[in-house]
Amino acid sequence: MTPILSAGDRAVLAGRDGPAAAMALRIVAETARMMGAPRLIDIASVHVDGCLYHGDSGTAFVERLVADGGRVKVPTTLNVGALDLMHPDRVNFDPARRAMARRMMDAYAALGCAPTWTCAPYQAGHRPARGSDVAWGESNAIVFCNSVLGARTDRYGDFLDIAAALCGRAPYGGLHRPENRVATVLVDASALSPALRAEAALYPVLGAWLGRTVGTAIAAIEGLSGPIDEDRLKALGAAAASSGAVGLFHVVGVTPEAPDRAAAFGGNPPREIIALTGAMLRDARAGLSSAAVRGDAAIDAVAVGSPHFSLDEFAALDRLLDGRVARAPIYACTGRHVVDRLEADGRRAALEACGVILVVDTCVVVAPILPARGGLLMTNSGKFAHYTPANTGYDVAYGSLADCVASALAGRLVRDESLWS
16 A cells, blocks of 8 residues: 655655655654555654664764754654663673764754663653554553553664654554554453462563464453552563563553553454463463573672663662672663663662673663673573573573562672562
8 A cells, every 4th residue: 555645745755854854764664565555644753762882884874864864853762772871881892883883872862852861761751642653663662652651653774764753754654553553462460369469579570471472462450459650660561562562452441542451442242261370370481591590599780770770670679788798789771861860869879889880871771781701691681681681691590679679789699589489
């Protein structure tokens, strides 16, 4: 299907706004044609995932946009880059790769993007209104935007995201369309123990199970204890988007498009009902750790903050450490907007004195920050657990934040199994 272009679209393609905007709109329009979208729509904002350096071609692309006079037409935030600009020596790149990664980050800023450098832009003030159309990249940001904020974005990949930002347009398809946002699968969590439903460590595990079970389908989860804070919903969505391709989920009575079951399903009956059991979650939890992990094995590092750690999560980390010094380093990945608050509150120095290493603008799974020798990394993040072995060469052990802190203090694996028995 060839999308119908507006008079404004045709003017942009003819060069009215310059060559960068014309190329961007060609990319967006061709994407619309391939996905069968009937037309393009205006968007309110963009979150760009393509600013992470994977090779020189990505840098050349964005520098071409700058050279051709490109400028974003809507508010646009930037996902993590490949460098920690606040701690320049933290990423172990050779000089050539470091230079190209920095050139890429500088070029995106030159296009008018806000240099947020976070995978959790919703924590940094980028929170589009419910029902508004946006074009967001980065899997956890996409699912949070759709599910928790109730704004509408499809899954925008690298370079399509910045193209949408430069022309302010996107294909009207996928999760932009209301009929594609209703749930088809009901997940009944009511049989889980109240203690487990109240535990933060449930949510990455539930997300990992959800992604592996429903794939691209949209599920509505019923029976969770509410209210549920955003950090837990963030963890659920991030794990579901990593282990499957979940771009939207509903939690009945919690998320904005699911005040009740009927609303979540658009008045239709569920096509499938899954009664969630403890055994299902135990299997999903086991799948978040490497098969080689046994007993009280020595750990080499703890990593938290995927998606980026929030202020509330740092407060919890601080309480659990209680001034004690960890034997294994704790890498805490976060955005500079959070670090600014930690410094203003005087908490940064206290955390670092306990062995917390702040990683800003990037994270340990997408940039070479961990020592190259390998070993065992522990995390409370379903997303870190999914990507760590392939991306870093480390084995991974999943546990709650309390487990992670206890393990870092002991220098060996410590996990409370009681809730999962």
